Amino acid sequence: MTGKITGILPGTVIPLMQPTLQSLTPPTLQQRLVKFLEHDLAIPTSAIDMGLRQQEQSAPLPDNLLPMVLWQYGLITIEQLDQVFDWMEKA
Secondary structure (H helix, E strand, O other): OOOOOOOOOOOOOOOOOOOOHHHHOOOOHHHHHHHHHHHOOOOOHHHHHHHHHHHHHOOOOOHHHHHHHHHHOOOOOHHHHHHHHHHHHHO
């Protein structure tokens, strides 16, 4: 083996990955909360989506009331709600 890269024609331009604006913007509290709900509490995405829709329809509710909306509609238990509040205190 000669250490050459094969399969690329001479003069071929290989684009470098440019960071997008989204990758430079830190995630919002709501985005981090959704990730916590999905990954740590294993709440189905469909339940979270439904909670987000209900929250939007009840505007002008603040974003941080998503856990209460999920609990109100029976999508999370009271124990999970406590876990979410604990997480939110640390976030």
